[in-house]
Amino acid sequence: MPELPEVESLAGFLREHAVGSVVARVDVLAISALKTYDPPVTALGGLTVTGVERYGKFLDVDVDGLHLVIHLARAGWLRWREEMPLRPARPGGKNPLALRVHLDGGAGFDLTEAGTKKGLAVYVVRDPREVPGVAGLGPDPLAESFTAGTLAEIVRGRRTQIKGLLRDQKVIAGIGNAYSDEVLHAARMSPFKIASSLTEAEIGELYEAIRATLADAVERARGVAARDLKGEKKSGLRVHGRTGQACPVCGDTIREVSFADSSLQYCPTCQTGGKPLADRRMSRLLK
Missing domain, CATH: 3.20.190.10 (MutM-like, N-terminal)
Structure with missing residues (x-):
């Protein structure tokens, strides 16, 4: 997408x-x-x-x-x-x-x-x-008006997983499945972490990860012909779509959690203290 x-x-x-x-x-x-x-x-x-x-x-x-x-x-x-x-x-x-x-x-x-x-x-x-x-769009994460304070207001009181919050276009505009994986990897944060539980320091780290990840992707795509953009995007991703490959930061194996119509990728060492997240779809199949 x-x-x-x-x-x-x-x-x-x-x-x-x-x-x-x-x-x-x-x-x-x-x-x-x-x-x-x-x-x-x-x-x-x-x-x-x-x-x-x-x-x-x-x-x-x-x-x-x-x-x-x-x-x-x-x-x-x-x-x-x-x-x-x-x-x-x-x-x-x-x-x-x-x-x-x-x-x-x-x-x-x-x-x-x-x-x-x-x-x-x-x-x-x-x-x-x-x-x-x-x-109905939320604020643009690359706008000058989008600050760490803006993000703090967004996460405050929201009892929802941070992965889903980042993808909600009514909350923050423009981030989808791929870049939410990339942002959370850069922030060293579990995709299942509850948004309202973020500390001030974690909010700051997440904010910097959002800005840096998106700005870097925009710069890489600048001037790329429309026909080549999909390939450029894929080549620049570090965890999304790279299940089973080595994390470019720590070398651990990138893992996946599957849902009905999508999946997320993450690094256990970088993001979840070395613990694999439960793949709910696989859990249902094994019952």
């Missing part, structure tokens, strides 16, 4: 390649991905791309005051094309095409989504805050 660093890089890429171009037309191939009808998507035709912003994991393409807001969800992606195919777009394939934006001069971009669970969402609105997911 694209998270804050990848969406920020996509925003930067589109600022460089799309701003100043006129939208020739927009082809919608997966009507389920289009979540709004007023203004119609056809209203974008003939208007100029004037800016691109990021809100959490939402990408906002400003087209002369109308906003094409995109949430790539778990398996969506944006694919830039210097030359759009001349033949009409067709649905289907390994990475089914959901929406295609044609720009003047022949370039443009596709929105695709792999898998059977469809979550890609596209909105055409007059104000990004009309999108419920944007309106």
